[in-house]
Structure formats: C-alpha cells, structure tokens
Amino acid sequence: MIFLKLFITFFEIGLVSFGGGLGMVALIREKVLMNNWLTEEQFMNIIAVSESTPGPIAVNVATFVGSTQAGILGSFMATFGVILPSFIIILIIAALLKNFMKYKGVAAFLMGIRPAVVALVFGTAITMGLSTLFKMKVIGDEPAADIRAVIIFTVLVIIHLVYKKLKKVAPSPIIMIMVSAVLGIIAYSS
Amino acid sequence: MDKLRTLFLTFLKIGAFTFGGGYAMIALLENEFVSKKKWVDKNEFLDMVAVAESTPGPIAINAATYIGYKLSGMSGAILSTIGVSLPSFIIMFLISLFLDKFLALKLVGFAFRGIQACVIYMILFAGIKMLGQLEKKAFNYVIFGAVVISMVAFSILAVNFSAVFFILICGFMGITYYCIKRIGDKK
Numbered sequence A: 001m002i003f004l005k006l007f008i009t010f011f012e013i014g015l016v017s018f019g020g021g022l023g024m025v026a027l028i029r030e031k032v033l034m035n036n037w038l039t040e041e042q043f044m045n046i047i048a049v050s051e052s053t054p055g056p057i058a059v060n061v062a063t064f065v066g067s068t069q070a071g072i073l074g075s076f077m078a079t080f081g082v083i084l085p086s087f088i089i090i091l092i093i094a095a096l097l098k099n100f101m102k103y104k105g106v107a108a109f110l111m112g113i114r115p116a117v118v119a120l121v122f123g124t125a126i127t128m129g130l131s132t133l134f135k136m137k138v139i140g141d142e143p144a145a146d147i148r149a150v151i152i153f154t155v156l157v158i159i160h161l162v163y164k165k166l167k168k169v170a171p172s173p174i175i176m177i178m179v180s181a182v183l184g185i186i187a188y189s190s
Numbered sequence B: 001m002d003k004l005r006t007l008f009l010t011f012l013k014i015g016a017f018t019f020g021g022g023y024a025m026i027a028l029l030e031n032e033f034v035s036k037k038k039w040v041d042k043n044e045f046l047d048m049v050a051v052a053e054s055t056p057g058p059i060a061i062n063a064a065t066y067i068g069y070k071l072s073g074m075s076g077a078i079l080s081t082i083g084v085s086l087p088s089f090i091i092m093f094l095i096s097l098f099l100d101k102f103l104a105l106k107l108v109g110f111a112f113r114g115i116q117a118c119v120i121y122m123i124l125f126a127g128i129k130m131l132g133q134l135e136k137k138a139f140n141y142v143i144f145g146a147v148v149i150s151m152v153a154f155s156i157l158a159v160n161f162s163a164v165f166f167i168l169i170c171g172f173m174g175i176t177y178y179c180i181k182r183i184g185d186k187k
Helices: A002-016 A021-034 A040-052 A057-095 A104-133 A147-167 A173-189 B002-017 B021-036 B042-054 B059-104 B106-133 B138-156 B163-186
Strands: none
Touching: A002 A021, A002 A057, A002 B163, A021 A040, A021 A057, A021 A104, A021 B106, A021 B163, A040 A057, A040 A104, A040 A173, A040 B059, A040 B106, A057 B042, A057 B059, A104 A147, A104 B106, A104 B138, A104 B163, A147 A173, A147 B106, A173 B106, B002 B021, B002 B059, B021 B042, B021 B059, B042 B059, B059 B106, B138 B163
C-alpha cells in the first residue's frame, strides 16, 4: 500500500530529523534512496529545485516524491506525514510543557544531538561527493572521476571563498545554482 | 475570525516568499508578528525560536504551529500550518508533473549536471556553517568526528545504519555525559 508507506516514511523523517533545512538532508536522502523512490542524481536535482523554490526542503521532497510515486493523493499523504510530527510535538509543548527547553534531560539530549546533526550533513556531502564526483559508492568500485563535475565543484568553492572575502556574506544559493547551470552547459556540451 | 484569517494569510505569504529555508524565515516572522502587529512580545518570540529550532521537523512548520496556537488556539495552529505549507505543496506538485520532460531537454540535462555539483557544494558549506556555530568544546568535536567517520565508513562498506540511530545514540550520549558530569560535580 504505497499511500501508507509514503505516509509512514515521511512521518518518520518529520519525527526524527533535527536541525531543519539541510540538517534534515541525511535522513531524507537515506529514505528516498533506500525505497528506490529517487536515484542519487534525481535526489540532488530535487534538492536544487527545493533551494530555488520557497518552503521547507522536507515538504518539497515529500510533495515531489509523493506525486511521482502515487499522484496527487500520494503527494498529499507524504506531505501530511512529514508535517504531522512537528504539529503534534509543538502543540504538546505549546499547550502543556511551557518549560520544555528548561528540562535538564531535554537540554542534555539536544546537546548530544547538535554535533551529530552537523556530522550527518558533512557525511552526506562526503558520500554524495564520492558517489557522484568519483563514482565511488562502495569499496571495490573502480574510482572514475567525473573531471568536469570536479572542476565545476572546485570553481564554485573558489567563487564562494572569494565572494565571502569581498562581501563578508556567503553568496545566495540561487545565484550559485544559476552559475553552476551555466558551467554545466559549458562543460558538458563541449 | 479576523485574527484567524490574518494568521492564515500571513503564513501563506511567508510560505510563498521565503527562500533559503527556516533561518531566513525567522527574520520575516519577527518583522510580521513582533514589530508590525505586536501580537507576540520579543521574549516570547525568542522562546518560540528556541523551541522551533530544537524540535524535530522543518523550522517553518514548527514556528507556524507554535505561533498559530499561541495566538488562536487549535484552529490557529491548523490554519497557520496549512498556510505555510500550501505554497510549497502547490509549487512542488506542479514541478513534479513536468520535471522529467524538462530534464530530457539536452541543454537542461547539461545544466543539471552542473547543478548536481552545486548541491554537493551547498550541503558541504551548510555543514561548515553549522560547524562554526557549534559550541567549541571537546564533547562536540568527539561526537562530530565519530559520526562523520562512521557514516562515511558504513556507506562505503555498504552497511545499513540509519541516520535515526546516530541521532538517538548521540542524544543518549548527551544525557550520559550530563549525568557523569553531575556526579563528578557532586564529589
């Protein structure tokens, strides 16, 4: 039953992924790849689309995957699933646990989670980079660097560092996506 | 009734125009509810931000449910949450209908191969930014290093180990660390 599967999977993502935004990317990626709902490349496309459209990434991915797997109803079930845990948890806190953040146990739990969330984001960048830039998914894979992609990645990093040095803020994701699209067209059409 | 309608429309607007995720939205929310309408006072807003950032799920959804509930109870929470998610839902649903055809265009396909490299860059730099915001103490670096290394190792060795377990294990390590420290402090 695909509708139930979509609902439960995205409910789980909404329930246990902390950090918001790209902080949630590790678990979302794991679930959509594991269920064969998206390939790594498709997932990356959706992340790029999410970053260029308004709204939370988790909701965007849920809506997209739900729709491609099971149409509008699937889309609704996945989105409802990813939102529901937040809704329930926040209602409980807002209505009953006014001092939620002040409980020592909660603070200690969150203290443990914070570095783990950052690590999951890094781990995702590394494994994603290995699998798409170097075609190395598991040990034993013959590494085959996609030279063009590696060059584009390096150029983006340099642009980021120079921009940050000059303007004191990081360049906006949308500008970087547009730059990378142009670089992609130049690199791959030649 | 008027308040409910305003809540819904305000969150609809925020859902439709906030690019760049949760943190960009916090500033917009503050401007809307604290500065302009004065429906939420500054301290309560800061409490809300702390809760929205610390609980699981998208920050935008957490904030909408919280503010909606505080201002108009259950119906406020429901309408605010629907309001903030509706624009993403509609936009992504429409995109899902034609993205494959769009990607099949040759030039678009090339562009997206460049964009895929950009996604790795974006996630890496989101991580670097989050690392910079982390409190500088040994506990954080130990957990960080252990999770990065084991996540990459499991992935390369094709071991299935869900991110859920990393999160739960590290949460309990936080509690253990706190308990040990408290026992140590008592002595």
